[in-house]
Amino acid sequence: MATNFETSKPIYMQIVDTIFQRIVRGEIGPGEKLASVREMAIHSGVNPNTIQRSYAEMERMGVVETKRGQGTFVIEGEIIVERLRHTMQTEIISQFVKSMEELGISRQQMISRLESFLKEGEQNDDPLK
Template sequence: MAQPFNPSVPIYQQLCERIKNKIIRGELGMGERLPSVRDLAIESEVNPNTVQRAYKELEDTQIVEKKRGQGTFVTENPAILQKMREEQKISHINRFVTEMREMGYSEKEMLHGLQDYLEKKEDNK
């Protein structure tokens, strides 16, 4: 069964995020071939046009490159991947901070809470 999608975010954007996260986690390495449009569409249970749009979006940002007759591959440019990794980190931090502020937490409380969380997680290893 495919991982569910958030109905409030376009599916192609969610596919882009999932692919970026796989690259960051090392599940997709530099120069590695992405699944074909058809295969990812079947796996994700979406229209192939949606996957094509996600691949085009990633290609426009140079995270992936299309090789005629061979498929779509993760870029081999480490600078582009490092930039993407940093952008993803900032995006997630921004989302976290925004949500915490909406709940009324101060920066000090956020830092303390995060520090406690990381320390407890380290203790459970």
């Protein structure tokens, strides 16, 4: 179990992010129940109020719904997963492109730099530690 929170983003949003990632990766399917606020709080080593805030945020975004007295569930329908995936992907990519452009890097260069980075990564992938 890792607790390891970045210091920049609020914890409750980091939790939202990780849950969204799990939905996009298919670890939590549409219609499935999330861990209860209290369970998640213990598991994450975080105050229940913080988890509550994450859940409320996800509900506000229309990704999750709460059934009173029963728990919090991912919205039914595969569409929600596609929507999430697309939204998060686009967010990441456009942020990347914007940042690179601000450094004066052309669009062709972005791709080659990315390819170089990925190739370097392959070499010292696992062998070391």
